[in-house]
Amino acid sequence: MECNVPTDITFSFSGLALRGGAKGPHADGWGLALYDGRVARTFLEPHPAHASVLARFVRDNPIKTLLAIAHVRKKTRGEPTLANTHPFVRELWGRHFTFAHNGTVKGARDLPLGSFAPIGTTDSEHAFCALLELLRKKFRRYPSRKRDLWEAVARFGGVIGRRGSFNFLLGDGEHLFARCATKLAYLERRAPFSHATLADDDVTMDFSAVTNTTDRVAVVATVPLTRDEVWTQGVPGQMWVFRGGQRRATLASV
């Protein structure tokens, strides 16, 4: 979720958490990264989200944010441990980068590393460390010309993506990058606000009651989280860039 005004992720997270073991097979852990400026705080557990008291606490005590990444895990490589739980976090250029991956990158361990080393055993974390290293080597500091960063993330995402399905969400405190390898969808929620109903539950939210007309919220998910809103499907090999609750660019990422 990426917004132009601090927003709580409760509604979307509730829908996602259902897929964490109740209405979906993603029961090997869950995580949530919530930005406050350049810093992200994370809530992580190597257990199913739907039964987690911590996940319930986060829903009951919503924290407003401009940028959040949430993940429920169905493991392909790596045991269900805390170290293998997405989103992964690293500091680069004095800001947190957070990363969640859906898919499997083959031979990820062959990707060259540098300043960032995996703590766990997933292909996902290794690919994230490799991606950050490519960015670190290209830019000495956070690029002032943002489009340079967007293009680099898309290109390096494409390089790593040749090894397998590399659907990812990457946050840097300013942007949400969303790469589609196989499956991804997004939604821009803006005025006139209406209601929305979770795809996996009978929960309906009336956004017109909790928003101002200038609010914009972009939501990206592997599979649409609501059933009565218009979601845009991603094209494999493309990457979206979101900022201020809007899609700013669609870049080739091959």
Next chain:
Amino acid sequence: MECNVPTDITFSFSGLALRGGAKGPHADGWGLALYDGRVARTFLEPHPAHASVLARFVRDNPIKTLLAIAHVRKKTRGEPTLANTHPFVRELWGRHFTFAHNGTVKGARDLPLGSFAPIGTTDSEHAFCALLELLRKKFRRYPSRKRDLWEAVARFGGVIGRRGSFNFLLGDGEHLFARCATKLAYLERRAPFSHATLADDDVTMDFSAVTNTTDRVAVVATVPLTRDEVWTQGVPGQMWVFRGGQRRATLASV
């Protein structure tokens, strides 16, 4: 807290949280890092600990760990923001290092950085980044001869400590390093276990009911957390190393 068996930090954290705005002036934020092997999960808030619903959640739903670092902040430099909240976390050699500081390092911004950059504006985070960079430059990977690491942390801690009061706790998932610049105390809790009473409250815990005879727990704090146990006071310019719930070394750190 550093232990030889997974232990929950509820009792000690309850005592510390009282100092976070209720029985002490440290009301500018609180944080808790709990290790699970090489990875740490953190709970952080730029608000007083004693009134925090998240701090209460952590107390009500204890997570067992071998190594934890908790901090309540009374700000000297840097605003009470999430980015300025201890403990700070960075990955080095594929493990999380966590760091909490009590004191002020003068001219911290002059300390050379490299692979680690501060996200916030505190002297503490800058000093932590500089300390990690010194370690990273000295060792290509996590040293197999642990005493080399202990001595390096003590030496580099002493170098930075020349600039001001550098009382710190540093965790790496295996050790707890505790440097005394002005004030520090520790306790080894082991059999025969008895009861202990918090220094700042009338809460008493009977450890004999929840422990085995081989359990060992080391607790380090600026000021002793309990009033009926024997705490060892630190000597300025010395650093303790804890592992397996025992003090393993006392090193000069000047």
